[in-house]
Amino acid sequence: MKHSTHATVFARALSLSRDFAARAALLSIVAALSVVAASAQQASSNMGPAFMSGTPGTYAIRGAHIYPVSGPDIENGTIVIANGKIAAVGVGVSVPSGARVIEGRGLSVYPGMIDLGTSMGLIEITEQGATGWVDTQEVGELNPNARAFYGINPHSAHVAVTRVNGVTTVLSSPQGGLVSGQSALVNLLGATAPEMAVERAAALVVNYPRSGGGGGGFGGFFAVQQQPGAADAATQRERQVEQIRKLLRDAEAYGRAWDAANADAKLPRPDRDVVLESLVPYVRGQRPVVFRVDREADIRAAVRFAEEMKLKPVILGANDAWKVASFLKEHNVPVVITGVLDLPNREDDAYDLMYENASKLQAAGVQFAISTGDTAANVRDLPYHAGMAAAFGLPRDAALRAVTLNPAQIVGAGAQLGSLEVGKIANVVAADGDLLEARTNIRHLFINGREVPLVSKHTELYNQFKDRK
Amino acid sequence: MRKMFALLVALTTLAASLAGASAQTQPQPRRGNQRRGAPPTKPESGTPSAADSASAAGAAGDVLIRNATILTASHGTLAGSDILIRRGKIAAVGASLRAGSDVRVIDATGKYVTPGIIDCHSHSALDAINEGTLSVTSMVRTRDALNPNDINVYRALAGGVTAQNSLHGSANTIGGQNVVMKMKYGRPAAEWLFGAPPGIKFALGENVKRSNNQNFIIVGQPQPPRRYPTTRMGQEEVLRDAFTRARNYKRDWDEYRAAQTRGERNAVPPRRDLQLEPLVEVLEGKRFVHAHSYRGDEILMLLNVAEEFGFRVKTLQHVLEGYKVAPEIARHGAGASSFADSWAYKLEAYDSIPYSSAIMTRAGVLVSINSDSSERARRLNIDAAKMMKYGGLTEQEALRLVTLNPAIQLGIDARTGSIDVGKDADIVIWNGHPFSVYSRVDQTYIEGELFFDREQDIKNRAALQREREELEKAEPNQAPSAGTPAGAPRPNRRPGGHDDEDTDGGHDNR
Numbered sequence: 001m002k003h004s005t006h007a008t009v010f011a012r013a014l015s016l017s018r019d020f021a022a023r024a025a026l027l028s029i030v031a032a033l034s035v036v037a038a039s040a041q042q043a044s045s046n047m048g049p050a051f052m053s054g055t056p057g058t059y060a061i062r063g064a065h066i067y068p069v070s071g072p073d074i075e076n077g078t079i080v081i082a083n084g085k086i087a088a089v090g091v092g093v094s095v096p097s098g099a100r101v102i103e104g105r106g107l108s109v110y111p112g113m114i115d116l117g118t119s120m121g122l123i124e125i126t127e128q129g130a131t132g133w134v135d136t137q138e139v140g141e142l143n144p145n146a147r148a149f150y151g152i153n154p155h156s157a158h159v160a161v162t163r164v165n166g167v168t169t170v171l172s173s174p175q176g177g178l179v180s181g182q183s184a185l186v187n188l189l190g191a192t193a194p195e196m197a198v199e200r201a202a203a204l205v206v207n208y209p210r211s212g213g214g215g216g217g218f219g220g221f222f223a224v225q226q227q228p229g230a231a232d233a234a235t236q237r238e239r240q241v242e243q244i245r246k247l248l249r250d251a252e253a254y255g256r257a258w259d260a261a262n263a264d265a266k267l268p269r270p271d272r273d274v275v276l277e278s279l280v281p282y283v284r285g286q287r288p289v290v291f292r293v294d295r296e297a298d299i300r301a302a303v304r305f306a307e308e309m310k311l312k313p314v315i316l317g318a319n320d321a322w323k324v325a326s327f328l329k330e331h332n333v334p335v336v337i338t339g340v341l342d343l344p345n346r347e348d349d350a351y352d353l354m355y356e357n358a359s360k361l362q363a364a365g366v367q368f369a370i371s372t373g374d375t376a377a378n379v380r381d382l383p384y385h386a387g388m389a390a391a392f393g394l395p396r397d398a399a400l401r402a403v404t405l406n407p408a409q410i411v412g413a414g415a416q417l418g419s420l421e422v423g424k425i426a427n428v429v430a431a432d433g434d435l436l437e438a439r440t441n442i443r444h445l446f447i448n449g450r451e452v453p454l455v456s457k458h459t460e461l462y463n464q465f466k467d468r469k
Numbered sequence: 470m471r472k473m474f475a476l477l478v479a480l481t482t483l484a485a486s487l488a489g490a491s492a493q494t495q496p497q498p499r500r501g502n503q504r505r506g507a508p509p510t511k512p513e514s515g516t517p518s519a520a521d522s523a524s525a526a527g528a529a530g531d532v533l534i535r536n537a538t539i540l541t542a543s544h545g546t547l548a549g550s551d552i553l554i555r556r557g558k559i560a561a562v563g564a565s566l567r568a569g570s571d572v573r574v575i576d577a578t579g580k581y582v583t584p585g586i587i588d589c590h591s592h593s594a595l596d597a598i599n600e601g602t603l604s605v606t607s608m609v610r611t612r613d614a615l616n617p618n619d620i621n622v623y624r625a626l627a628g629g630v631t632a633q634n635s636l637h638g639s640a641n642t643i644g645g646q647n648v649v650m651k652m653k654y655g656r657p658a659a660e661w662l663f664g665a666p667p668g669i670k671f672a673l674g675e676n677v678k679r680s681n682n683q684n685f686i687i688v689g690q691p692q693p694p695r696r697y698p699t700t701r702m703g704q705e706e707v708l709r710d711a712f713t714r715a716r717n718y719k720r721d722w723d724e725y726r727a728a729q730t731r732g733e734r735n736a737v738p739p740r741r742d743l744q745l746e747p748l749v750e751v752l753e754g755k756r757f758v759h760a761h762s763y764r765g766d767e768i769l770m771l772l773n774v775a776e777e778f779g780f781r782v783k784t785l786q787h788v789l790e791g792y793k794v795a796p797e798i799a800r801h802g803a804g805a806s807s808f809a810d811s812w813a814y815k816l817e818a819y820d821s822i823p824y825s826s827a828i829m830t831r832a833g834v835l836v837s838i839n840s841d842s843s844e845r846a847r848r849l850n851i852d853a854a855k856m857m858k859y860g861g862l863t864e865q866e867a868l869r870l871v872t873l874n875p876a877i878q879l880g881i882d883a884r885t886g887s888i889d890v891g892k893d894a895d896i897v898i899w900n901g902h903p904f905s906v907y908s909r910v911d912q913t914y915i916e917g918e919l920f921f922d923r924e925q926d927i928k929n930r931a932a933l934q935r936e937r938e939e940l941e942k943a944e945p946n947q948a949p950s951a952g953t954p955a956g957a958p959r960p961n962r963r964p965g966g967h968d969d970e971d972t973d974g975g976h977d978n979r
Binding site: 124125126127157158341342343344347348350351352376377378380381383384386387388390391392396436437438439440441457458459461462465466468469 | 620621623624627792793795796810811812813814815816818819820822823824828831843844848851854855857858860904905906907908909926930933937
């Protein structure tokens with residue numbers, strides 16, 4: 001029984017790619033040329049303390065149409081929010097004294113939506129010249145201990161812009177490399193990352209190497225330059241998989257070594273290693289490992305790899321998931337599809353191929369969530385991704401579930417989030433119509449049981465300019 | 470002239486349709502073409518080529534769409550109404566219309582009808598249209614680079630788009646000439662053009678700046694040359710210089726023509742200049758300026774230059790900070806063609822807000838919503854619907870953003886853009902309200918001809934699958950033994966959806 005040291009893990013990471021130095025040189029040139037002139041426009045009239053942290057209290061929405069998602073719809077129902085949690089839901093629920101009552105006539109009440117495919121807070125502006133505001137990707141290929149939690153900017157303008165559309169929770173993930181790091185599950189409210197966090201280390205993100213090369217990191221760019229033969233690509237892929245495998249085995253060994261040492265004081269205590277230690281819950285299948293893969297062969301390979309390593313896999317991306325729906329069902333692997341609105345890959349694919357991915361997974365009984373796959377700016381469009389899937393065969397209640405309860409369960413937060421059930425975190429959205437419709441307006445928003453003003457950078461600029469003559 | 474061309478097309482089409490019908494025992498053309506749908510498939514037997522393409526093209530039979538909810542875009546919503554299409558035109562709109570036995574009747578009970586969607590900013594069906602090597606490339610034309618086989622045109626039809634403004638990229642201050650086309654997938658590109666007024670692309674801001682070739686540096690390679698301008702100051706100067714030269718050129722020609730009129734036999738004509746000719750047309754109000762712009766300051770700069778030289782900007786494209794200078798845009802009389810809600814993909818897009826279209830509309834600006842993306846073109850109906858939420862436009866105002874308003878902006882509203890008698894029958898039948906996320910397109914007609922039919926598309930799939938399998942078995946298509954992956958790399962939805970600086974065709978390239 002042996003385990004790697006911290007140093008060897010990183011030595012391996014550094015020796016991984018021969019062209020690392022060239023990449024670093026390129027990056028620094030690009031960075032130097034990019035003009036960083038980002039000036040945040042944050043503070044203004046409506047953005048007071050409630051904008052940042054909400055208003056805690058006891059609330060009741062009375063006489064509304066309630067969609068608990070976990071159970072049948074409730075006509076003329078009441079929901080009570082107290083101490084940050086859902087205290088009661090149903091018909092004839094009594095309203096506690098002192099509660100602020102919202103008359104719910106004409107309102108539909110839903111759990112807040114959840115997007116598992118974002119990098120919220122890690123990046124403000126995606127292209128052209130704001131490199132001082134990008135924290136999505138660490139250097140090197142194996143960064144299991146890079147945690148989104150420490151990079152999230154709670155005051156990103158995207159946070160409020162997203163939540164006022166009814167998306168209240170996101171999984172924010174690092175990107176790049178083979179093992180990108182660990183995602184944080186955060187509510188979109190709070191003055192600090194700890195205030196936002198539901199789970200600081202919610203998932204491990206793996207860019208499982210693509211068959212044919214071009215997997216994580218900058219591989220795509222350099223693959224074009226190098227034009228490796230198919231055999232080379234297969235070899236490279238095997239090498240990359242082996243690197244991930246070895247890292248995970250080391251972590252497993254590390255965990256067992258500590259278990260043994262804890263059980264028997266006579267045994268030597270292993271050196272502490274923060275990288276391997278952070279991986280232990282994942283190699284023991286206690287927390288999900290998110291594999292970013294799209295293509296059929298890669299989905300199969302990732303699932304087999306996860307089973308070999310006894311991980312708890314989630315497939316993210318999954319444009320080809322419909323092709324392997326029965327395989328996914330058979331292996332009981334959940335999927336987060338980010339490509340509902342992607343163009344089909346091949347010219348002769350059916351025009352609605354990607355729209356239909358979700359309904360095919362539903363028909364096969366696969367557990368799945370729908371995500372925008374967007375870093376931040378367009379996460380507010382999550383309901384319309386689900387709506388498009390529903391236009392092409394997914395039952396409407398399944399579409400709603402795919403952006404609420406399913407993502408909560410997939411990321412291991414099903415007991416806390418995703419439905420309107422007593423005891424769950426009170427992330428509650430009251431709208432004047434169907435939550436997934438583009439014409440619907442959100443009227444009331446609660447996150448962590450706190451009422452959140454429906455204000456964002458966008459409403460502020462709207463108010464500033466709408467009456468200019 | 471245009472009428473003669475149209476007649477010629479009609480005759481050619483009819484002849485070809487008859488040939489197709491006889492070769493494949495298709496229904497008579499007068500009964501309408503049933504084979505429109507998915508990309509045309511090979512017939513089971515018989516020779517392809519002429520007959521095949523003819524059947525794909527088909528002929529526009531007369532059609533009666535019965536008992537639909539019609540969102541006219543011009544005069545409200547008509548419940549339980551009919552539309553009669555004759556010879557490609559809307560012949561009548563109303564309740565309980567009658568038609569002869571030769572008219573194909575479509576029962577649209579429970580369905581919705583809108584005018585065809587018009588995408589005022591697209592690069593679909595275009596290959597390599599960012600001639601950014603010079604700061605003024607008014608001599609190049611996107612119509613010379615149309616690719617009629619681009620599948621994205623069909624995908625847009627499946628989202629209800631019937632016409633698009635095919636624009637040059639935004640790498641230079643004065644770009645190339647655009648072309649407005651109908652989405653007649655399956656027809657030769659020449660038939661997509663329909664005599665829309667000519668236009669030209671301008672561009673301001675960061676795309677022009679970064680396109681002076683500094684951003685793509687490859688280690689060890691020689692540096693590409695720098696191109697003027699690299700600031701917004703330089704962009705103003707490029708405009709001023711170009712229109713000063715165009716004004717001089719126009720003066721030279723005016724003097725020459727005046728001399729000719731006076732009968733001066735020794736008058737020498739100026740040398741023709743293909744770069745300046747289109748700019749003279751702009752000065753004369755004969756060519757529309759479509760100007761890519763983001764920030765309020767650069768928008769004002771362009772409007773000022775235009776007013777100084779005496780022309781009006783037809784549309785500001787993207788115009789993300791248009792809401793900050795809406796009164797000035799309204800006073801100038803420019804249209805605005807924007808995204809619904811894209812933002813923060815660049816620093817100059819950081820103040821973009823989804824309320825901009827509503828603010829500009831309220832200020833009296835004619836506004837449209839465009840896609841600038843082969844992906845996004847497929848769901849402009851939802852982008853329009855969002856504008857009811859972001860700023861509270863009415864249903865008809867929102868629908869106009871993607872139908873009548875772009876038609877006016879492109880100078881084609883006499884032909885298309887609303888459900889009105891006499892206009893081209895560019896029509897979409899939806900299975901539910903077009904602003905509902907749960908709805909989809911059943912059929913898309915252009916000039917009365919069916920160019921997308923969901924039912925037919927689905928029927929064609931088995932045959933396409935068989936054809937694909939046959940082709941995959943063919944020896945030249947065998948995969949190399951070492952296992953090269955099938956399929957192209959995954960397309961990226963997002964970057965191309967925002968910005969056309971690097972557009973190199975209709976494929977959402979970055």
